[in-house]
Amino acid sequence: MADKSMDGFDLIIEPNRTTGAFFRELLRYRELFYFLAWRDILVRYKQTIIGIAWSVIRPFLTMVVFTLVFGRLAKLPSEGVPYPILVFSAMLPWQYFANAMQESSNSLIAESRLISKVYFPRLIVPTSSVIVSAVDFLISLALLGLLMLWYGFAPSFSILFMPFFFLLATLAALGAGFWLSALNVKYRDFRYIVPFLVQFGLYVSPVGFSSSVVPDRWRLLYSLNPTVGVIDGFRWCVQGTAGSIYLPGFLISTVVSVAAFVSGVWFFRRTERFFADFI
Secondary structure, three states: OEOOOOOOOOOEOOOOOOHHHHHHHHHHOHHHHHHHHHHHHHHHHOOOOOHHHHHHHHHHHHHHHHHHHHHHHOOOOOOOOOHHHHHHHHHHHHHHHHHHHHHHHHHHHHOHHHHHHOOOOOOHHHHHOHHHHHHHHHHHHHHHHHHHHHOOOOOOHHHHHHHHHHHHHHHHHHHHHHHHHHHHHHOOOHHHHHHHHHHHHHHHOOOOOOHHHOOHHHHHHHOOOHHHHHHHHHHHHHHHHHOOOOHHHHHHHHHHHHHHHHHHHHHHHHHHHHHHHHO
16 A cells, blocks of 8 residues: 555555555554444443443343352352352453454444445454443453452452453454454354354353363363363452463463464455455
8 A cells, every 4th residue: 555656546555465564554544443442332322221231230140140050059169269259250251252252243244334435444343343342341340349349359469460361352352253244244144143152152161160160081172162261361360379270271272362363364354355345
């Protein structure tokens, strides 16, 4: 891309741009990123009766149900911490991952009018849609703080590592979101597949129970689910020495998350030139 060419055009879109030129272009359009993110935040809470409380009600009620089912009825181990804290410290990263992936996968279709009329780096759309999920995460994080205060459970120094696991969850959600949003443009079946994946993923991820209940011979395979490493990491941040991270499984989840992000960017770049035609 070059500005103010000899032909008098302000913008020239060149084929086969290098990776460096691609990311420099993203940086140039950062104001559009800020605008789309802020607009999504306003839309999320506009004309709602209880406003931001919706960000708390859903994970809180899910935590109550999981505590009753897995903690009281199934009597699964809680690693020495109150079961509501065990569940809620996993519910936070899971809800963030699931919401971010869903918002990102539907973002291109939602912005079809904008995409079909003007050029800008398409990657901005699914990336900016993740911000509203991050705001929901911060609101729910405050509820976790109140829950820990209620049970008199003090965090350890490991709480300082929470931003790292938040970043890991973001990479996994964006990677899946890039793949699904690009596929959703051509194959609208994915708008039905994504909600199913989220519902299925909630029960196969260690949200209502600790991943330590999974038999050792299956833990490496189980860790191919990228949310396993993220959830175990969040629990370790909240519980400190009471929780534990299965290191081989965590490394596998981390590699899968990074691979999903890198491959998602690659696939998105290869298909974005056809978006306007299919939309």
